[in-house]
Amino acid sequence: MTDKPRHSWVTIRDSIREMILNSTYGPGDKLPRDEEFAARFGCARSTVHRAMRDLAQSGLVERRRKGGTMVQRDPVTRATLNIPITRLEVEQKGCVYRYQLIRQSVQRSSPAIMANFGLHEARPMLRVEALHLADSRPYIFEDRWICLETVPEINTVDLTRESANEWLVRNRPYSRCDLRLFARPGTKNDSEILQSEIGDALFVMERTTWIGDAPITSLRAVAHPGYQLFTQG
Template identity: 40%
Template sequence: MVRRASHRQRRATYRRRARPRAFPPDHGPPEAGPVNSATHSGIREAIRDRIVAGEWKLGELIPGEVEFAEEYGCSRTTVNRALQALAEEGIVERKRKGGTRVRPLPARQAQVNIPILREQVEGGGQEYAHRVLRREQRKPPAALRERMRLGTDQRCAFLESLHLADGKAFAFERRWVNLETVPEFSDADLAETSANEWLVRTVPFSRGEVALSASVADERLAELFGTAAGEALFTMDRTTWFGDRSVTDITLVYKPGYRLNFEI
């Protein structure tokens, strides 16, 4: 007998109103206490804990919104919100009529922050600086023309710069900027703000395609970083778009030993 009183209709929502709304709503030590349990975030955590604890098997159906609403003494709306959040987290899968199931193979996805270099360096307590090594207008190579969807003969700004942490090389950057999308870039003063910061302020909210890889330090990079050639360097390639127009393409080579950390 799994479903008690299964003949009860949808309107069963919000019976058993035993919840004591009496105690102080959200005060108390900021990082203690089981969070007021009648809120969507509280219910979300409660259900997540139950799933993690193994109360239901992988792929198994968990109770419906109405049932949870009764159990936690709240409205279906609130449970709905909690379960939707868990679905976004990748913990459960939901289907109309099909109900809500624990995800068969939990999604392994992570929020990765791609910090602006200045913040990354300063966040580590070091002083940030950058140096433009080269800046000119050039015809981009064919591969890049394709990747950035440029017309033939279209010129781009080409830029090489070095990002420094406490005066030492932190990352090397090679950048192309589509001057058709951002013509003002030609006159940008890159002494104070780096090209990246300039672009972020000028063309905010652009999309980007990112690729992470490993590359070998050639002579020049080795010299810039003050190591031997042949080191393995963590590398990030990024092409940025504003709408359907390319903005910039950048190759960022981090210093030897750099690691990108995040939680999953």
């Protein structure tokens, strides 16, 4: 009744992780070579390799050619945030989603936006300010800049009906995304749009995306007081 391991590489990954966790190999220690582990576990090197790749990705070990595999000396907490389309986030909470375009205009990129993109000269961009609502209550206010050179089609989109958030995420996947999270006291402008109080603690997400080296969009999303961002694990 030997129940054969279904995912051998998972089993091996867990075994090696276990050894690291119980200090058989401590932070900074060098692990045996893949071949050595393969012999020990009675499996192929490729299977150990697979396990090791997973451990390396999760940040527990560090691998270098010829250098071998080392238990990460300064482990980091590596968490994956899933940021869905705002409409889906709202609907997933069982709320009715509504979207409201506040303003849109073509502008040359501001210094702050240029900094986000790492640009040295201004470019024409579409600036879109919009509000996402959940059950008719303000949920997230976004101030977004879209690069017209990279995404000229955005001009053909009716942003009073469809949010730039949704259109972009569906039509313009990105290859790179920078994210910045912080808290900020609400301004008068915030309070009017979000129906919050001046000075309220607001959660802010700034997101900038590129396709290749070409800038797509950079936005600041200010959430209503009480908003929380989770990891899903």
